[in-house]
Amino acid sequence: MIVLGLILLLVGLLADIGILVTLGVILAVIGAILALLGSTGRAVGGRNHWF
Secondary structure (H helix, E strand, O other): OHHHHHHHHHHHHHHOOHHHHHHHHHHHHHHHHHHHHHHOOOOEOOEOOOO
C-alpha cells in the first residue's frame, strides 16, 4: 500500500493532478500506520497475520 501511494503521489505530481497527489498521500500514510502496527505484533483488522 505504501508503494502504491508513492506511485500515485509521483504520477500526480508529474501530471499536476491534485486528486492523485491526495490519494497517494492518504494511501502512503495508511500503509505506514498498518506496517507499524503489524511490526509491533498487534492484530490489525482482527488478524494476527496478513498472509
